[in-house]
Amino acid sequence: MYDTAIIGTGAAGISAALTLKNLNKTFIWFGSKRLSEKIRKAELIKNYPGLSAVTGEEMANIFCAQIQAESIEITEKTVTGVYALGTHFSVLCDKEAFEAKTVILATGVESVKPIKGELDFLGRGVSYCATCDGFLYRDKTIAVVCTSKEFEHEIEYLAGIAQKVYLAPIYKDVAVQAENIEILKGMPIEVAGGKRVEKLICKDKEIQVDGVFFLKSAIAPSALVPGLETENGQVKTDRKGRTNLKGLFACGDCTGRPYQYVKAAGEGNVCAHAVAEYL
Amino acid sequence: MYDTAIIGTGAAGISAALTLKNLNKTFIWFGSKRLSEKIRKAELIKNYPGLSAVTGEEMANIFCAQIQAESIEITEKTVTGVYALGTHFSVLCDKEAFEAKTVILATGVESVKPIKGELDFLGRGVSYCATCDGFLYRDKTIAVVCTSKEFEHEIEYLAGIAQKVYLAPIYKDVAVQAENIEILKGMPIEVAGGKRVEKLICKDKEIQVDGVFFLKSAIAPSALVPGLETENGQVKTDRKGRTNLKGLFACGDCTGRPYQYVKAAGEGNVCAHAVAEYL
Numbered sequence: 279m280y281d282t283a284i285i286g287t288g289a290a291g292i293s294a295a296l297t298l299k300n301l302n303k304t305f306i307w308f309g310s311k312r313l314s315e316k317i318r319k320a321e322l323i324k325n326y327p328g329l330s331a332v333t334g335e336e337m338a339n340i341f342c343a344q345i346q347a348e349s350i351e352i353t354e355k356t357v358t359g360v361y362a363l364g365t366h367f368s369v370l371c372d373k374e375a376f377e378a379k380t381v382i383l384a385t386g387v388e389s390v391k392p393i394k395g396e397l398d399f400l401g402r403g404v405s406y407c408a409t410c411d412g413f414l415y416r417d418k419t420i421a422v423v424c425t426s427k428e429f430e431h432e433i434e435y436l437a438g439i440a441q442k443v444y445l446a447p448i449y450k451d452v453a454v455q456a457e458n459i460e461i462l463k464g465m466p467i468e469v470a471g472g473k474r475v476e477k478l479i480c481k482d483k484e485i486q487v488d489g490v491f492f493l494k495s496a497i498a499p500s501a502l503v504p505g506l507e508t509e510n511g512q513v514k515t516d517r518k519g520r521t522n523l524k525g526l527f528a529c530g531d532c533t534g535r536p537y538q539y540v541k542a543a544g545e546g547n548v549c550a551h552a553v554a555e556y557l
Numbered sequence: 558m559y560d561t562a563i564i565g566t567g568a569a570g571i572s573a574a575l576t577l578k579n580l581n582k583t584f585i586w587f588g589s590k591r592l593s594e595k596i597r598k599a600e601l602i603k604n605y606p607g608l609s610a611v612t613g614e615e616m617a618n619i620f621c622a623q624i625q626a627e628s629i630e631i632t633e634k635t636v637t638g639v640y641a642l643g644t645h646f647s648v649l650c651d652k653e654a655f656e657a658k659t660v661i662l663a664t665g666v667e668s669v670k671p672i673k674g675e676l677d678f679l680g681r682g683v684s685y686c687a688t689c690d691g692f693l694y695r696d697k698t699i700a701v702v703c704t705s706k707e708f709e710h711e712i713e714y715l716a717g718i719a720q721k722v723y724l725a726p727i728y729k730d731v732a733v734q735a736e737n738i739e740i741l742k743g744m745p746i747e748v749a750g751g752k753r754v755e756k757l758i759c760k761d762k763e764i765q766v767d768g769v770f771f772l773k774s775a776i777a778p779s780a781l782v783p784g785l786e787t788e789n790g791q792v793k794t795d796r797k798g799r800t801n802l803k804g805l806f807a808c809g810d811c812t813g814r815p816y817q818y819v820k821a822a823g824e825g826n827v828c829a830h831a832v833a834e835y836l
Contacts, residue, residue, distance in 0.1 A: 296604040325575040329607045330623040344609040536830040543606045544823015551815040
């Protein structure tokens with residue numbers, strides 16, 4: 279069992295990982311080896327102490343090199359659920375479970391807000407995980423709302439299972455390769471249905487679907503962790519990063535504004551120390 | 558009148574200054590152009606995201622270069638008092654007053670705790686400011702407890718006024734030049750007296766003195782700001798860095814552990830945004 283599981287490879291997760299390594303704690307760190315796509319997209323960062331006027335791409339590369347120099351590993355799996363089991367936590371990635379004494383949520387914030395009906399139909403036709411739930415839609419019709427190019431392989435995976443895929447891409451330079459994918463324009467407005475999802479309502483039309491996948495960089499913390507206290511979608515923490523769940527800590531954008539790299543990095547450091555104190 | 562006055566040139570102050578500059582706010586920034594002596598003394602820093610395994614000296618030089626690149630000025634004056642005047646603040650440096658709508662305290666933490674009697678006799682023979690109160694001790698006998706080489710010019714200033722100076726240096730390589738200075742060994746134990754200071758009690762002897770100067774890198778926040786709420790010597794703040802005094806914010810080591818550069822930098826950023834929101 280790990281001392282802690284860190285979820286997220288933005289500035290908060292990076293800072294937590296560096297400090298936990300320093301504190302000699304064992305951890306598993308979930309995210310992307312490219313770190314955060316959101317960091318890479320930043321045009322110019324002028325207020326990060328220590329890095330003078332860097333682009334997001336430069337900053338991410340500096341972070342990558344630092345993590346490699348410290349021999350810290352990143353596990354490229356998508357966390358689909360975090361469950362508090364009293365004495366420890368179970369972190370689920372699709373069907374694979376990892377156990378840790380504590381958890382640090384550093385999942386960032388999704389700039390694309392949930393649409394109407396999205397959260398209501400979660401588990402009843404709405405899914406955040408292609409590889410977890412894709413098999414449920416063999417030969418069926420689904421829609422995929424996708425916020426980042428990094429998930430295109432998951433879209434193609436779904437297209438290999440479903441009969442038909444309607445894709446609403448909320449990013450540029452779409453390059454998915456599959457004959458049964460039809461591109462929708464703009465952000466859909468609502469997921470609707472009865473007991474289960476029945477249709478996706480768009481600006482100009484309604485589409486009959488059996489399910490809707492939302493592939494996002496950051497899942498809402500409350501959807502990820504049952505029982506977690508949030509306020510306006512932000513995780514509620516104290517000054518040590520402690521949440522209402524004992525042993526579960528949160529840092530970075532998921533705890534609220536300002537959405538700034540150095541604020542996130544500072545909170546990651548605080549969480550790492552709070553974890554060490556808790557253990 | 559400035560939008561804000563930043564007090565302290567450690568990681569928290571640096572971060573606040575960079576972000577306030579970005580936010581287009583006017584500010585006066587009190588501290589040292591060499592930034593923080595405490596940063597410079599750090600042997601090796603391995604957990605600051607963005608700076609891989611740097612010495613304190615390297616980190617401070619990187620920060621210096623960044624501040625210069627952003628054309629941010631540092632005012633090398635010692636703040637001796639911060640007074641909340643309802644609509645704004647008066648920041649006193651010796652006899653010079655500066656006005657600001659808000660104040661960001663980033664004064665760090667003094668590793669040398671106050672000794673017995675020190676705070677009790679503040680203003681009654683105990684002083685934190687050589688140039689403010691030195692003239693009171695012409696031809697008298699004083700003691701100076703000094704925690705950093707950077708204050709040696711102030712010790713010499715006092716030796717030019719007083720008849721006799723007993724110096725307790727809490728640092729290495731003492732190099733003060735004055736015939737009337739006598740060096741004491743170790744940290745004094747207690748300031749004692751009646752209505753005013755009468756003696757300084759050391760391990761091996763007691764010295765009759767008219768006054769005691771404590772020259773420290775960081776004055777206790779409660780001694781600096783009348784009415785400021787503290788707990789165990791730490792400024793009490795909320796998650797936005799707000800203190801009990803409206804318009805006065807605090808960040809970095811003075812708000813409590815962990816005493817870490819990136820935690821301080823993160824809080825400096827948060828304070829800068831809180832100031833902008835407040836204005």
